[in-house]
Amino acid sequence: MSEQPKFKVTVDNIQIEVPAGTTILNAARMIGGDVTPPAMCYYTNLKESGGKCRTCLVEVSKGSDKDPRPMPKLVASCRTTVMDGMEVKNITSDKVIDARKGVVEFLLLNHPLDCPVCDQAGECDLQDLSYQHGSEKTRYEFDRRTFEKEDIGPFIQLHMTRCILCYRCVFTADEVTGCRQHGVLDRGDHSAISTYLGKSLDNEFIGNVIDVCPVGALTDKTFRFKNRVWFTKPVDAHRDCPTCTSKVRLWMRGDEVFRVTARKNKFGEVEEWICNECRFHKKEVKDWVIEGPSKISRMSVISQGHYVNTHKAPVLIDKVIGKQPKLLMNIHTVSDVNRREVDLSKIEGPAHSEDFKTTDLNN
Amino acid sequence: MGVKLLLEHAHIEGIRFYDAYRKNGGYRSVEKALKMTPEEIVEEVKKSGLRGRGGAGFPTGMKWGFLAKPEGVPRHLVCNADESEPGTFKDRYLMEFLPHLLIEGLIVSSFALGSHHTYIYIRGEYVWVAEILEQAIAEAKLNGWLGKNILGTGFDCEIYVHRGAGAYICGEETALIESLEGKRGNPRIKPPFPAIQGVWMRPTVVNNVETLAAVVPIINMGGAEYAKIGIGKSTGTKLLSACGNINKPGIYEIDMTISVEEFIYSDEYCGGIPKGKKLKACIPGGSSVPILPANLLLKTAKGETRIMSYEGLADGGFTTGSMMGSGGFEVFDEDQCVVRHTMTLARFYNHESCGQCSPCREGTGWMYKILKNIEYGKGKISDIDLLWDIQRKIEGNTICPLGDAAAWPVAAAIRHFRDEFEWHVLNPAESQERNYGLAHYADPIHVPVAI
Ligand SMILES: Cc1cc2nc3c(=O)[nH]c(=O)nc-3n(C[C@H](O)[C@H](O)[C@H](O)COP(=O)(O)O)c2cc1C
Ligand code: SF4
Ligand code: SF4
Ligand code: FES
Numbered sequence: 001m002s003e004q005p006k007f008k009v010t011v012d013n014i015q016i017e018v019p020a021g022t023t024i025l026n027a028a029r030m031i032g033g034d035v036t037p038p039a040m041c042y043y044t045n046l047k048e049s050g051g052k053c054r055t056c057l058v059e060v061s062k063g064s065d066k067d068p069r070p071m072p073k074l075v076a077s078c079r080t081t082v083m084d085g086m087e088v089k090n091i092t093s094d095k096v097i098d099a100r101k102g103v104v105e106f107l108l109l110n111h112p113l114d115c116p117v118c119d120q121a122g123e124c125d126l127q128d129l130s131y132q133h134g135s136e137k138t139r140y141e142f143d144r145r146t147f148e149k150e151d152i153g154p155f156i157q158l159h160m161t162r163c164i165l166c167y168r169c170v171f172t173a174d175e176v177t178g179c180r181q182h183g184v185l186d187r188g189d190h191s192a193i194s195t196y197l198g199k200s201l202d203n204e205f206i207g208n209v210i211d212v213c214p215v216g217a218l219t220d221k222t223f224r225f226k227n228r229v230w231f232t233k234p235v236d237a238h239r240d241c242p243t244c245t246s247k248v249r250l251w252m253r254g255d256e257v258f259r260v261t262a263r264k265n266k267f268g269e270v271e272e273w274i275c276n277e278c279r280f281h282k283k284e285v286k287d288w289v290i291e292g293p294s295k296i297s298r299m300s301v302i303s304q305g306h307y308v309n310t311h312k313a314p315v316l317i318d319k320v321i322g323k324q325p326k327l328l329m330n331i332h333t334v335s336d337v338n339r340r341e342v343d344l345s346k347i348e349g350p351a352h353s354e355d356f357k358t359t360d361l362n363n
Numbered sequence: 364m365g366v367k368l369l370l371e372h373a374h375i376e377g378i379r380f381y382d383a384y385r386k387n388g389g390y391r392s393v394e395k396a397l398k399m400t401p402e403e404i405v406e407e408v409k410k411s412g413l414r415g416r417g418g419a420g421f422p423t424g425m426k427w428g429f430l431a432k433p434e435g436v437p438r439h440l441v442c443n444a445d446e447s448e449p450g451t452f453k454d455r456y457l458m459e460f461l462p463h464l465l466i467e468g469l470i471v472s473s474f475a476l477g478s479h480h481t482y483i484y485i486r487g488e489y490v491w492v493a494e495i496l497e498q499a500i501a502e503a504k505l506n507g508w509l510g511k512n513i514l515g516t517g518f519d520c521e522i523y524v525h526r527g528a529g530a531y532i533c534g535e536e537t538a539l540i541e542s543l544e545g546k547r548g549n550p551r552i553k554p555p556f557p558a559i560q561g562v563w564m565r566p567t568v569v570n571n572v573e574t575l576a577a578v579v580p581i582i583n584m585g586g587a588e589y590a591k592i593g594i595g596k597s598t599g600t601k602l603l604s605a606c607g608n609i610n611k612p613g614i615y616e617i618d619m620t621i622s623v624e625e626f627i628y629s630d631e632y633c634g635g636i637p638k639g640k641k642l643k644a645c646i647p648g649g650s651s652v653p654i655l656p657a658n659l660l661l662k663t664a665k666g667e668t669r670i671m672s673y674e675g676l677a678d679g680g681f682t683t684g685s686m687m688g689s690g691g692f693e694v695f696d697e698d699q700c701v702v703r704h705t706m707t708l709a710r711f712y713n714h715e716s717c718g719q720c721s722p723c724r725e726g727t728g729w730m731y732k733i734l735k736n737i738e739y740g741k742g743k744i745s746d747i748d749l750l751w752d753i754q755r756k757i758e759g760n761t762i763c764p765l766g767d768a769a770a771w772p773v774a775a776a777i778r779h780f781r782d783e784f785e786w787h788v789l790n791p792a793e794s795q796e797r798n799y800g801l802a803h804y805a806d807p808i809h810v811p812v813a814i
Contacts (some may be wrong), residue, residue: 050438050552051552051720051762052719052720052721052762053720053721054720054722054760054761055721057760073759073760074759074760076552079552098756099756099760102722102757102760103721103722105756105786106721106722106724106725106726106756107721107725109729110725139749140729142729142732152494163372164721165718165719165721165724167719184547184718185549186718187530187715187716187717187718188715188717188718188724188728189713189715189716189718189724189725189727189728190718191717191718191724255698268376
C-alpha cells in the first residue's frame, strides 16, 4: 500500500497532521471540541452533500506553505480540502463568528418556533445550533412562510415548514436507495421537498431520511407524539435481518420500545443505514438482541440524568488562545453561596445576595 | 464615429441570412482559423486582451488556456445565451440580427478548444431567437461550415441549441451546466471548475454570446490589431444595451475610450434625456452592479472624467465606482425613485434565487419585504441599518455570485441614496404622493486639493 501524503494544517492555533484530501471540517473534527465548525448540511456518508447551509464557513488566513496568500472569502469548510501548511481560523475569527450568526439568523428566519410540539425537539441540530451560535431575539417582523401539507406515505411525516433545505434526504434517496421518488420543487424561498404527485415514499431504505434530517421536517409516523425523546433511553441492539446490518438504536421507556433508529456517531451522523422493516415494524423487545446503553453526546438533553458513557468534547481553550485562561473570579471564594454554615432553610423567603457575605474583589 | 467590429454589417438587408452574410465577408475567419493550429488561435485571443462580456470580465484567452485536455475525454464549448439580467439585451440583438456572426465565432472557438459538440444555451423566453439560430445553423451546415470534415480539414463540429426554462440562475455557468445536463439548475460548488469538470464531468468552456462573436474580428484582424482599440485592459469594442430615461434606447457598440457623459448625451449614442430632464442616477452594467448618483457617474471621486471602460467604471471600487458588468446601461432621470427601484430589484433576486444556500434563500426575501415596507410608507429608520446588515451577511457567503448580485444593488442604493430612504421613512404620507426628486445627487462633489 502506498503511503498517502500527510498535510499539516492549523485550526485555531492547534496543529494537526491529516491525510491529503481531508476537508477542513474533518481536520477540525479530528481536533474536536469548540474548534469544530457546526455542519447542518454536510454528511460524511453522503458524497454529494455539503456546501449549502453555510454554517461551517471558516476563514483561511494562510492558503498553504507554497502559496501563503489568504483566501479572499470565507470558505465552506465541509467542501474545502486542506493544503500543506494551511492555517484556518474558526472561533478565533471575528469574521467567521459574525457570518455564522448571520447564517443562524437566516436559517431561523422562517422556521416555525414550535419546538414544544415538534417531535425533533431534544435532538434537533437547529436547536443546538441556535443555542450555541444564535441570538435570543429575531429581527424578522413578517409572517413566517408556510407550505401546504403533503402526505408522503404511512411511515414518514413531512413537515415542509421546518425544512432547512439541506438536501440530505435527497442525497440519501439518490445514494442509499438508488431510486429517488422525491426531490426539491420550485426555487428560492419557496423551494419545497415534495414527491410532486403526492406519491408515498416506499423504498425499503427510505426510512433513513428521517435520521439524516437535521430538523423536524421528516419524522417517524410510528413514533409521532408518543413520547419526548429525552424521556426515552437509547439502547444499542441488533437482530438477524436479511436486508440490513440491523445495528440499531432502540429508544425505550421501561420495557417498551418506542422508536427504532440507526446508530449515530458523535457528530450526529448515521453509522450504518437500516431498513424500514427494522425501523418501523420491530417494536417489541423480543425482536431484538440488546447490547447495552448507547453512547451519546454529553451535551445532549438526552443525556440528562445519565452521565455515564457519554462522548465528552475535549476542552482546548488554552491551546486556542495560547495560554491558560486567567480565572477572573472564583465564585466560591467571593461568595458564601456554597458554604455549609449558611443554612438556606433558615432564611425567610427566597435568598438574596445580601444574605451572603461577599469579599470585595477590589481590595 | 467609433469603430464597429460586431455591428459593422448590421444594417445590411438580409444579413440575417447566409447569402448576404457570406457576400459581406462572412465566414472568412473560419477559412483563416482552420489553417492555423488550435494553439495559435488561443494565442491570438490571448494577445487580443479580450475579456468576457458575460459580466465578470475574465480574460478569455486565459480561460481557454485553463481548459484541461485529458487523453480520450471529449471537451465542450458552451455559449451562454441565457441573458436574463434586467437591463441587458445585447446578446438578443446579436443573435436576432447577426446569427451567423455567432455561429462563425462558435466554429472558430470550437476548433481552438477541440469541441466537436458545441451548445448554445438560450433563455427560454427568446423563443423566436432560438428559431432564428436553428435556421442559421441549418444554413451553415448546408454550406459546409458545420458537420463532418469542415472545409476538408478533418475537423467535425455540430452546434446544438438548448432552450432554458426561464430561470435567471441558469445563466450562472455551473447552473447552466446542470440545466444542460437535464438537472435542476442549481449552481455547483466550486472547485472543481468547469475547465476541469464541466458538462458531464468533461472539460468545458462557458462563454458569453458577445465574447464568442468577438473572436471573429480577432481572427480576421489579428489579436495585436484588436488590442490597439480601446485603452488599458479594455480592448476591442463592447456592446451596450442602453435603456431607461434616454432619447434613443437601444444597442450601441463602443470602443472603450469615450466618456460616460458623451455616451449619455451625444446624438451618436443615447441622445440625452427626454424633455430636458436632469440625470439622477445610473446603473452602468446591468442590475447586479452598484447604482451611481449622477455626480459620481460622470466624474470619479478624484474629479476626473469617467470613461466607459472596465477600469473607468470600476474606478473608486464599490465605494465610489461601479462595474462594466454585462453592459446593461440603465439611466434614471430626476423623476425616478431609487427606493422603488431597489425594491423592484430585490423582488427580482428573491424570485430568482435557486434556494440552495441559506443566506441567499432567506436574505433576499427578507430584504424585499423590508424594502416594500419602506416604499409603501411603513418603514422605520432602523430598517435601513437592518437592510445594510442583511446585505453584508449575504455578500461573499454564498455558493454563487447571485448572492452578491442581490446584495450589491441594495448596498449601493443605501450608500449613495440614504437621504432618500430616510425621507421615505420620515414622510410616509408624502412619499406616497411624490418622489424625492433630484435632491443633491447631481451636485458637484468636493474634491480635496492635494497640498
Ligand atoms: C446569477 C448569474 C447570472 C448570470 N447570467 C449570465 C447570462 O445570462 N449570460 C452570460 O453570458 N453570463 C451570465 N453570467 C456569468 C456566467 O456565470 C459566466 O461568467 C459567463 O458566462 C462567462 O462568460 P464570459 O467569460 O464570456 O463572460 C451569470 C452569472 C451569474 C452569477
Ligand atoms: S426534509 Fe430534512 S433532510 Fe430533507 S432537505 Fe429538508 S431539512 Fe434537509
Ligand atoms: S447564492 Fe443564491 S442562487 Fe446562488 S447558489 Fe446560493 S441560493 Fe442559489
Ligand atoms: S455543512 Fe458546510 S455548508 Fe453546510
